[in-house]
Amino acid sequence: MTEMEQSEVYIVPNPTGPTEAVSIDAAVCVGCNACANICRTQTILPNPEPGQPPVVVFPDECWYCGCCVEACRTGALEMHLPINQRILFKRKKTGEVFRIGQADGPEKSFFLEPFGWR
Numbered sequence: 001m002t003e004m005e006q007s008e009v010y011i012v013p014n015p016t017g018p019t020e021a022v023s024i025d026a027a028v029c030v031g032c033n034a035c036a037n038i039c040r041t042q043t044i045l046p047n048p049e050p051g052q053p054p055v056v057v058f059p060d061e062c063w064y065c066g067c068c069v070e071a072c073r074t075g076a077l078e079m080h081l082p083i084n085q086r087i088l089f090k091r092k093k094t095g096e097v098f099r100i101g102q103a104d105g106p107e108k109s110f111f112l113e114p115f116g117w118r
Contacts (some may be wrong), residue, residue, distance in 0.1 A: 024054060028075060035072070064079065
């Protein structure tokens, strides 16, 4: 590509379905691109404008691994699990939500309120 052609290229989101895998809070994001650099499926790409939040380009390609959320040092990313992954186990007596055979998740776990979705 020539320099002229490169200046005419830009990233646009490609929402092929109703999935919103990851949302980025622009008010909190510092544009460091740590999430884009660690994303295994290139669901998130760096914004071509320095200091701006990355762009969630291919939400349907997300593996929901959470590495982008963990890499974000400001807490600007929120993962939204698809319906088929929102299954929780809850104790009838206490209301405690847990994962079978695993220790409780970290503070920003999908298994703690609000349980990974809005």
